[in-house]
Every structure is written in C-alpha cells, then in structure tokens.
Amino acid sequence: AQSVTQLGSHVSVSEGALVLLRCNYSSSVPPYLFWYVQYPNQGLQLLLKYTTGATLVKGINGFEAEFKKSETSFHLTKPSAHMSDAAEYFCAVSLPSSGSARQLTFGSGTQLTVLP
C-alpha cells in the first residue's frame, strides 16, 4: 500500500528565511507526487507536481520540490518566506497502478507559520 508521511505538523520560520517542508513516500514503484496549499476555509490549490525525468520541480509562488528516489522523498522548499505563505501544505501521492480513477493519498499536512 502506498503512503505518504509529512514530518512536522507545524513549522515556523521567520520572514525571509528558508522554508523546508518534508514529505516521504513509501512505494517500490516511482509514484506521482503533488504538493498542495490550503488557506483557511478554502479548498486545496496545486503548488506543483512531479513529472518523471525531472528531479527538481518548480511550482507557483516561488516554491520548488526535489524528487530523491534513493531517499523516497519529495521535500518542498522556498528560499525566502513571505507572510502570505502562511497556510497548510499537503503532500499527495498517486501510484501508477492499473485501472481505477486517479486516486490520491494525502499526508496529514504541515501548518506553516511565518513570523515577522
């Protein structure tokens, strides 16, 4: 079974500091990976998605993620945090299994706080 683990349910950074949100997946087969952001009382918005062959993926709002097969990780980073980045972030995985709808399994989320 596929699963995804987000280390750290809460992360705090100062404005202008590096943002690092961790995501590890468990799968013997390379999965399809996504990062979503959720602002309070809103739905999820896609930040970026992993495409086979590209280990560094760039997304919206200055975020990027690096796929490391050897570490089964897909950590999300941003060089300089803005106050507007405060939100909850979800990592999601979809296995390339046959048939079925494109189901996603979500991590439990990481709440990012940006301190002035």
Add this chain to the structure above:
Amino acid sequence: DGGITQSPKYLFRKEGQNVTLSCEQNLNHDAMYWYRQDPGQGLRLIYYSQIVNDFQKGDIAEGYSVSREKKESFPLTVTSAQKNPTAFYLCASSIGDKAPRNQPQHFGDGTRLSIL
C-alpha cells in the same frame, strides 16, 4: 472561468437529519471525488466517481451516499447513520482515466458541516 462550486459554504444539521452537499464542476472532467477533512488527519476519501452513473466507495464511506446522474454534478448526502459528521468536506475533480497519471485533482472551496 472553469472551476468547482460547492454549496453551501456552511451547513448545520440537527441530530437524525440527512443533509446534502452540492458539488458542481464546469471543467468537463470525468472523475469526481469527495473528501472529508478533520484537523491533523489530512484528507480522507469518502466516494469517487469515474463516469456518470458509476461511483465507488472510498476509505470512509459508511454513513454517506452519493449519486452521479450528470457529468457536472456529484452531490454527497450525509445520513443520520454518520455518527460524527462535523467536518470540512471537499469536492474535487480530475480529467479521469483518459489523462496521464500526473494530472492533478482540482478542488472546490469546501463545505463546513456542524451539528446543532
């Protein structure tokens, strides 16, 4: 603009009542999904549908029912059998099986259900 509309934004239910949450999409997507979100637990799949007149149970289908009579619509009914219905409910859609597996799901802005 294309998107997913969930209504109402807030919903209150009395004990023993069934309530129906609306989800409409104009993205021409084949697949639609319902998730439940509780604090610290990420998103859990309730039901999904790959095509009109077909739907499948997700991980936590007990106490819920759905229908898919039109491609654009996927309403969710929270029945009185659902003992703990207070949660944030999110509807999503995706292109479906015709698309590559790295195609993301698109989300509505959610409905917050509370018990009176």
